[in-house]
Amino acid sequence: MNVQYDSSVKKTLLYIFIVCLAVLSFMPVLFLIINSFKSQAEIIRNPLALPSVFTFKYITQAFHKTNYIRAIQNTSFVTIIALVILIFFSAPAGWMLSRYNGKASKILYLVFISAMLIPFQTLMYPLLAMMDSLNLKNRFGLALMYGGFGMAMSIFLYTGFFKSVPKSLEESAIVDGANIFQLFTKVVFPLVTPTTITVLIMNGVWIWNDYLLPFLTLGTTKQKTLVLELYYAKMLSGQYGNPWELIFPAVLITIIPMVVIFLSLQKYFISGISSGAEKG
Secondary structure, three states, rough: HHHHHHHHHHHHHHHHHHHHHHHHHHHHHHHHHOOOOOOOHHHHHHOOOOOOOOOOHHHHHHHHHOOOOHHHHHHHHHHHHHHHHHHHHHHHHHHHHHHHHHHHHHHHHHHHHHHOOOOOOOHHHHHHHHHHHHOOOOOHHHHHHHHHHHHHHHHHHHHHHHHOOOHHHHHHHHHHHEEEEEEHHHHHHHHHHHHHHHHHHHHHHHEEEEHHHHHHOOOOOOOOOOOHHHHHHHHHHOOOOOHHHHHHHHHHHHHHHHHHHHHHHHHHHHHHHHHHHHOO
């Protein structure tokens, strides 16, 4: 009886601790939401208080000042192209690396892993100079760069998961007459859907929220991404100090698409992360 009582007490304390962590983690988001409906004066006077009147006035202003429609089209273009490149190349590469155990495949795998350790700043200027010489300092060139930078991590995740896929399934498909393309697209690739979702979310959130690479690549052109539009809207606001009544709602409408996508796919994301931890 005492054992059961101790177990229930520990479980209750654990739940309380988890709830407190969840509330603490959500506080910055709540702070952002509350201040997205307040004027500059209200935010400065008491940033923790609820708005005196809930109005979408400031969100509407941020929507127009950040050129939201154009910016979200640019950001979506870059993100989608980069993710297509990542999946198209990293999934087959991960499959091949997991199936061949020769020296060449091991060395190639180590090369990909070591690429994860190279900071972007060391490649920044030569990479941009090369892209400029190729006339690729635009949205498509930006997507290509994101595809390259995200490739190492994606291959690492795919390789770990593909190792858990039984070879007997592939052998059965080959016996049934499947060629290499059919084997991958119809048998192997559907089995790693959680990992694919994980790769899409991890890289998608990073690409969507990145500032430095779009700033260096796109600058002040009309191809600016959401984060760039947010930055220039703040700089051009003409207001002394930080225009909080623009910053808070603009950040809110910038992160909403990624939040919606993550909430829609979170079960696959969690499954992919846990599978990678167990089988990688």
